[in-house]
Amino acid sequence: MIKRDKNISNSNTEVRVRFAPSPTGDLHVGGVRTALFNYLYARHTGGKFLLRIEDTDKKRSTSQAVQVILDGLSWLELEPDEEPIYQSTRIDRHIEAANKLLDSGCAYRCFCSPERLSALRDEKPDGEKLYMYDRHCLNLSNDEIEKKLSDGEKYALRLKIPEGEISFNDGVHGNITVSNREIDDFILLRRDGTPTYMLAVVVDDIDMGITNIIRGDDHISNTPKQILIYRALGQTPPEFAHVPLIMGPDKKRLSKRHGATSITEYHNAGYLLKTMINYLGLLGWSPGDDRNIINHEELIELFDIPGIQSKSAVFDETKVRWLNGQYLGNSEYRDVTEELNTFARQATESGMLITMPDSKQIEAAWMLLKNRVHFLKDLFDDYRYMFRDPDSYNNKGVKKHFRKPGVTEHLEMLKNDFANVESFELDSIEGIIRNRSEEWEVSAGKLIHPLRLACSGVTGGAGLFEMLEALGKDAVIRRIQKAVNWISNG
């Protein structure tokens, strides 16, 4: 009974949110977070998540740039529930709305030349008062207007801002009130007849049936203007929630100079989508507890507008990196097989690896090192010795472990032991080393360290026995021999 009532009310007020990026060439992580919040809100409420491409600026908008957005959202699994709307295809609707505003007296023609406007602006003594249009054309008589029109003079359409004040309840910031005196008679339609952003957004949001606008903080001061358009059009504005922007470490708006900002870069760098969703989901929002790890389903279940932080957050690359390491450590080989292959191929093509490793090798290396890597590519980069013989040995390690009496002899003997063992496995490997250590009366470390250096070229890494097993008998024998030769010659 109650449930049915709820359903009825839901069907009347189904939540419809949208992500409305302009295609500028990359998909910014800030934009992704906005998209994510919208998506989560839609999923949480059982509503719809829509995508609108704001491509009215033809100079900057290209189909490749649109594709970047589509690909990014697709990777993150933030697919819109309906076909994307392209703002550029809706210009007729925008103009229609503008004309309606003209007819109803809410807007007026402005014949002022750009020159006059800029002169007006320059006249203001340095910043004494903010520039606003002086309403020069507001009081033009009908005759004057007719004359200018018949003279073929171009005009822009301005919204006539009424007296009063606008206030709205922001889901994040609470009540926000702005005096209309602060609002310019801004332009709806340019002299060339094209709609401005301010108009287009409102008209599109109305037509798309948007009920909640979740967007960046930088739009707060646009909101009163847009509400004025809604009202002039006789429409009820949607609910607003303005999410604070993401900052760089210097507390300035996150931008290229801070490093990677596009989601594509993070994808290519080997971040998992789970990592990005987790990190971005918890950046500026929290379910009210102190968790750091959260998955997709929990996000949907718990996400709400009041949990959005009202202060801006700094994007911490160190923490995302750590988080990625967490997810990697918890991933099974089958979860990342495809991506590992991609990075292996890249490493091979770039010459980092000599030959493309086979899947058995990759899996063995992965199982050995997944808890130690922060990125998938680390496996073929920091730990490339898993796939190719070392061509140099760590200097400090050489001094410490190679330049000691008896080392080459020990290595030779161990090599023979390994060659003679029938099953080259963890236990047998350890057994050989432990036995020899006792027999020669040297600490196990005296054998382990040189072996590690010989087989990997470095002094750190996973446990030696596991590493040797993962490397395989042939490689171990080959590498020991190579190291012995190297020590003898150097």
Added chain:
RNA sequence: GGCCCCAUCGUCCAGUGGUUAGGACACAGGGUUUUCGACCCUGCAACAGGAGUUCGAUUCUCCUUGGGGCUACCA
């Protein structure tokens, strides 16, 4: 300059009209031990400042300071 938003460890996120103000990343120290950028433990570290309300404010109000945003015939 004007208008708007914001203010808890270096960073992210909790928290309460009375708390030893908590967790995570980072950092430092120690430990396990076969090494380590891996693991474990410990430590460091915050309520921006000033008034007011109150028996009592980190929490509520105001001011200051600081940071951010907007201020286009860009979006």
